Amino acid sequence: MTRKNLYFLALFLGLAGQLWIVYSYKKLEKQEEAFNTCIFNRLTGLPCPSCGTIHSIVSIIHGNFRQALTDNPLGYIGILIVSIIPYWVLADLAFGKESFYRFFLLADRMLKRRWVLASVLSIVFLLWIVKLLHFFHCF
């Protein structure tokens, strides 16, 4: 992927994510449910591996860190991605650097190693299993 395409995608998705968090935050403040964007959840009724991320992020913003872990531990990664990447990209564009692009290429190379990818996917899969067990009231 070219640097230009990556920066456009990261900036667009990062800012859209931030707007979505603000919208969800306001909805949840009023005790209303935010619009469900999860296609998998809408089709099957089951939570997907990253369902609950927004609830988790809102819990982190409220300082309720234990609740955030219960909602979805991926919320911690989500809030880091959304709060750092758009500004990192903007800083790169402003100063004419490409540190984010180099970081992306490094992460991409790392993830092409089978054991790294398998480890990441296993963690996500395990979290999903726990989420599904919780969903079916197994504990």
Add this chain to the structure above:
Amino acid sequence: MDAQKADMFIMTHAKFFEPHLIPAIREKLLQTDESKWMTIQSLTYREPVLMLIISILGGHFGIDRFIIGDMGLGVAKLLTCGGLGIWTIVDWFLIMERTREVNFEKLRMLLG
């Protein structure tokens, strides 16, 4: 490589590449040694239309990105619920072009 073989390759494989890259691919093929012909023929390419179908069905989990080899973006898509659903939809429009790009990169690596 002779022009007949290069044209045959272009005719059978044009759908795997961006249309504006076809003349450059032909030129490169003509400059390539004959001994590479078998390797070029046996190279497998991702089908852009198939990738679009995969993107529609499994794009939410980043499966489309994993298949074309964009591991970083695949993991990011998986962790963010398909970019909160937005990225899933954006990728329906980007994935075919990206697949063709990946196919071209693969061929370029072989041709040198």
